[in-house]
Amino acid sequence: MAKLFYLSGLTAALLLAGCQAVNTTSGGAVGVERKQYMFSMLSTSELNQMYAQSYQQTLSEAQQKGVLDKNSSDARRVDAIAKRLIAQTSAFRPDAAQWAWEANVIDSDELNANCGPGGKIIVYSGLIHKLKLTDDELAAVMGHEIAHALREHSREAMSKAYGVQMANQIGSVLGVGQAGLGMANAGVEYLMTLPNSRSNENEADLIGLELAARAGYDPNAAITLWQKMEQAGGGAPPEFMSTHPSSSTRMSSLKAAIPKVMPLYQQAKGQR
Known part of the structure; x- marks a missing residue:
């Protein structure tokens, strides 16, 4: 047990030495202010370049399969909503205006959408059609995904994964047994990864809510x-063991934040 505590202390010291405490975005009206710890060896530009290559490969494969949708009404809707949301990203981080944003639709039954590092958006048509999304609801989910990119949650997750790997390596060197390593891994996972993943989802909810409001989409659509989504999912796992907030927690947080962004929505509607 003494070795395990020593492992935790030494790992923490080494992690802090390689980490930078940053806040990737301004807080906005919704007040997202959590400090993030990023490994300095993994830069924003490097991750953006890496993801851009993966994104282009995904699009190329979709095109080969005939499912990359460039011309349908879905594609036009997604493009129009993306442009309005992207125009508001500078409210959270000015450098996002220089990102090489892209938004594409893939014809698939999958209930999914994502926005990777550097502003690479994919929306799957199943999300639009199976949930019968309005423009306001589509803006809510796209705003949520864009928020993940603005907050660099992928880079943050990779930094945490590197920390877990370092803990394993240090434990092996110190001779901590498999049981001890298992306990250390569980501690790192629950105390470091899962709580932050849930907080990341909450941050994306709140920033996405504000992005949509600033772009003139009704915040209540979130x-x-x-x-x-809850009805389509047929329930959710217990919140403590999940990387996502429970639906009730998520909606309570959104309802509390809507009054903060409603003036932004009303102002945007008045200007359109």
């Missing part, structure tokens, strides 16, 4: 969106 509630109906997650209600539809």
Whole structure:
């Protein structure tokens, strides 16, 4: 047990030496202010380049299969909503205006959308059609995904994964047994990875809510969106063991934040 505590202390010291405490975005009206710890050896530009290559490969494979949708009404909707949301990203981080943003639709039954590092968006048509999303609801889910990219949650997760790997290596060197390493890994996972993953989802909810409001989309659509997602999902795992907030927690957080962004929505609607 003494070795295990020593492992934790030494690992923490080495992690801090290689980490930078940053806040990738401003807090906005929703007040997202959590400090993030990133390994300095993994830069934003490097990760953006890496993801851009993967993104282009995904698009190329979709095109070969005939499922890359460039011309349908879905594609036009996604493009129009993306442009309005992207125009508001500078409210959270000015450098996002220089990102090489892309938004594409893949014809698939999958209930999914994502925005990777550097602003690479994919929306799967199943999300639009199976949930019968309005433009406001589609803006809510796209805003959520864009928020993940603005907050660099992927880079943060990779930094944490590197920390877990370092803990394993140090434990092997110190001769900590497999049981001890298992305990250390469990501690790192629950105390470091899962809580932050849940907080990341909450941050994406809140920033996405504000992005949509600033772009002139009704913030209340975030509630109906997650209600539809909950119905489609048929329930959720216990919150403590999940990387995502429970639906009730998520909707409570969104409802509390809507009054903060409603003036932004009303202002944007008045300008359109």
